Amino acid sequence: MSNSSDALFNFCLRLGDSNLVLGHRLSEWCGHSPILEEDMALMNVALDLLGQTRVLLTYAGEIEGKGRDEDKLAYHRDAFDFRNVQLVENPNGDFAQTIARQFYFDIYHYLLLEKLSVSSDQTLSDHANKALKEVRYHCQHSGEWVVRLGDGTDESHERMQTAINDVWRFTGELFTDTEEDEVLAASGVVALPSSLKHAWDQQVSAVLNEATLERPLDVPVPAMGKAGAHSEHLGYLLAEMQYLQRSYPDASW
Amino acid sequence: MVELRQTSKQDAIWATLQSVMDPEIPIVSVCDLGIVRDVYDDKVVITPTYSGCPATEVIGMDIRLALDKAGFDEVAVTTSTSPPWTTDWITKLGREKLTEAGIAPPVKSSQSKTTLFADKPVVSCPICKSDDTILVSQFGSTACKALYKCGTCLEPFDYFKCI
Numbered sequence: 001m002s003n004s005s006d007a008l009f010n011f012c013l014r015l016g017d018s019n020l021v022l023g024h025r026l027s028e029w030c031g032h033s034p035i036l037e038e039d040m041a042l043m044n045v046a047l048d049l050l051g052q053t054r055v056l057l058t059y060a061g062e063i064e065g066k067g068r069d070e071d072k073l074a075y076h077r078d079a080f081d082f083r084n085v086q087l088v089e090n091p092n093g094d095f096a097q098t099i100a101r102q103f104y105f106d107i108y109h110y111l112l113l114e115k116l117s118v119s120s121d122q123t124l125s126d127h128a129n130k131a132l133k134e135v136r137y138h139c140q141h142s143g144e145w146v147v148r149l150g151d152g153t154d155e156s157h158e159r160m161q162t163a164i165n166d167v168w169r170f171t172g173e174l175f176t177d178t179e180e181d182e183v184l185a186a187s188g189v190v191a192l193p194s195s196l197k198h199a200w201d202q203q204v205s206a207v208l209n210e211a212t213l214e215r216p217l218d219v220p221v222p223a224m225g226k227a228g229a230h231s232e233h234l235g236y237l238l239a240e241m242q243y244l245q246r247s248y249p250d251a252s253w
Numbered sequence: 254m255v256e257l258r259q260t261s262k263q264d265a266i267w268a269t270l271q272s273v274m275d276p277e278i279p280i281v282s283v284c285d286l287g288i289v290r291d292v293y294d295d296k297v298v299i300t301p302t303y304s305g306c307p308a309t310e311v312i313g314m315d316i317r318l319a320l321d322k323a324g325f326d327e328v329a330v331t332t333s334t335s336p337p338w339t340t341d342w343i344t345k346l347g348r349e350k351l352t353e354a355g356i357a358p359p360v361k362s363s364q365s366k367t368t369l370f371a372d373k374p375v376v377s378c379p380i381c382k383s384d385d386t387i388l389v390s391q392f393g394s395t396a397c398k399a400l401y402k403c404g405t406c407l408e409p410f411d412y413f414k415c416i
Binding site: 003009025037040041044045047048050051052054055110126129130131133135137139140141143144187203206207222 | 301303304305306307327334335336338339369370373389390391392393394395396414416
């Protein structure tokens with residue numbers, strides 16, 4: 001593959017894997033959410049993310065041209081070949097931790113799709129225009145929980161603030177520019193990640209303000225998951241997610 | 254529907270598809286939901302509602318079966334995702350049928366793209382028509398629906414949300 005198709009392949013993995021891993025994390029809440037309505041909401045968000053993953057991994061396989069389809073890419077790669085941002089592989093923690101992770105990702109996801117909706121790549125712009133409509137509801141869902149918990153009882157406020165602080169250090173990676181990002185930006189596929197930072201800050205700060213929560217201070221971080229460096233959590237997640245396909249390759253029903 | 258001048262074969266295919274119901278909301282046809290985008294002599298173009306909608310594959314199969322049954326074996330079923338499906342494509346008849354089934358149809362036309370945390374629409378209760386309703390959850394029994402509660406008749410109901 002050329003430099004640019006390599007970069008495009010990895011970009012599709014980055015977003016596709018992020019959606020896949022986050023969708024899987026959310027599905028772990030199935031039957032365990034604080035209330036029934038929230039169980040359905042989290043599963044609906046997970047389903048949207050999974051549907052979007054299918055488009056992106058299928059496209060990644062086409063770009064690569066080695067005959068790998070969405071299932072091969074999802075079920076037959078090891079952790080170091082995953083390109084998801086580390087933010088999404090964090091364990092669910094308590095409900096506030098899940099919501100903080102979701103809120104940070106949703107706003108980033110929305111802003112990224114906005115840029116992608118005018119991509120020079122037709123498949124990606126089509127995908128973005130469709131996914132934007134769905135992710136908009138994700139943002140409202142997680143944003144409303146941040147406000148409800150932050151501006152709630154003493155305990156919910158404290159737990160939400162703790163989660164906002166704990167998860168914060170994983171947000172830096174969302175906006176780091178890699179060499180591949182430069183290649184993609186130059187060809188008009190998608191703007192540099194760093195160009196999303198200002199709008200993300202504004203949206204996040206507005207919600208935190210309303211939630212009476214304090215915005216943590218920025219810490220500089222390198223690209224972690226985007227470069228294939230993951231926490232140990234991803235391995236456990238994949239072990240569960242890939243178990244069937246690894247034990248019984250190409251099993252279907 | 255791009256094709257303005259339809260052949261009689263296309264009319265017959267449309268008529269066949271009118272009998273194919275959405276598997277999750279079986280009172281509305283796939284045509285009235287705007288899932289069938291175009292009908293040609295040799296193919297039917299459909300579009301998924303949500304990226305992860307589990308009904309998409311069933312809808313494709315149901316359409317295939319209906320076409321085969323009506324003798325249109327040679328007509329292909331293809332999927333297109335651009336332009337993306339919008340609730341604006343639900344027909345007037347589709348909206349009426351949703352209301353009859355106790356599901357409030359989408360209020361505004363497409364969502365505003367300027368603000369992320371927009372004002373909530375006023376959704377009327379499909380049962381008693383009261384505007385005194387509150388949003389319980391942005392996500393209901395399926396991805397396309399939100400859950401509301403009526404303050405007047407106190408009934409909970411689904412709202413087909415705008416996308």
